[in-house]
Amino acid sequence: MSAPEMPDGIPSTRLTGRYLAPDGSPLVGTVSFAPPSVLTLPGSDTFAATPAKVTLDDHGSFSVTLIATDAPGMSPSHWAYQVTEKLKGIPRRVYHIALPASALPVDLADIAPINPYAGNYLPVTGPRGATGEKGEPGEVTLAQLDALEARTAPRPQEWTQSAGNREWIITHSLPYRPLVTAYDTSGREIGGVVDYPSPTTVRLRFAHAETGSAVLH
Structure with missing residues (x-):
């Protein structure tokens, strides 16, 4: 299915991204981009609400057109997208990005923070325990990831x-x-x-x- 076109008169930016494992294999999951609960664009007689959600393709990639965060006349006028990455086998990551209008595609890897959970961490290595028996490999579906997020994500x-x-x-x-x-x-x-x-x-x-x-x- 082709991506929907942005209505005329709304400044936008094409955002792309690609997620790979260290061995080069594509990751599986979704990435969502949430504006404020209701974004008003009076110059275009438009309201925007709910997150835009993309599913990674077979190459671990996505491409989506989003409303630019610097579109004139918007209310609120100073805001950022909340990005939520839900990737199979990787802890959920949440951070914010500004997305000014651009005639050229912008890659998420160029604007995402290197460490959205910045802090001071001291790794401590304890004594090594006994090796347990190897278990059977398992599979986790996106529905199971959503259920896990509902149990572990910070409450409003x-x-x-x-x-x-x-x-x-x-x-x-x-x-x-x-x-x-x-x-x-x-x-x-x-x-x-x-x-x-x-x-x-x-x-x-x-x-x-x-x-x-x-x-x-």
């Missing part, structure tokens, strides 16, 4: 803003920059500008003082 975190303010400062414990959905006290979703002053802090800015709640996921 909620925040309540009880005092009206044009700026919400939210602290969290998620191991990545989360997507943020804000709601007013009536449960209606409200848009704001999101930025990340620190790895554990999210700042939401609104045109007017707001009270309500936010969900980080």
Whole structure:
């Protein structure tokens, strides 16, 4: 099936990628690209929502056209795609990328962070245990990977803003920059500008003082 064409007037970028094992064999799995919960493009009379999800082909490759993160007039105006890699035999990886409009394809390997879970780690080698019996080789399906993610992925975190303010400062414990959905006290979703002053802090800015709640996921 051919990839859908981006509607006229929406700045976009063609993003490509390829995943191989160290021995050169292609990996199997999916990669998703999630914008904010609802992305508004008033100049094109368009709303964009839900992640774009691609499945790696027989060569471990993908190619997808995505809305550029610097398209003029968007709301929110400062945002990034949350990339989720679910590859067979490899722990799930989540990170964020900006994707400016480009006439040329952009390769994900050129813009993805080298280590999205940056931190200080000290490898410690303990005493070697006894060798166990070799088990039978197993197979893991994508459905099983999805089920494992549902059990092990960080749960969404909620925040309540009880005092009206044009700026919400939210602290969290998620191991990545989360997507943020804000709601007013009536449960209606409200848009704001999101930025990340620190790895554990999210700042939401609104045109007017707001009270309500936010969900980080």
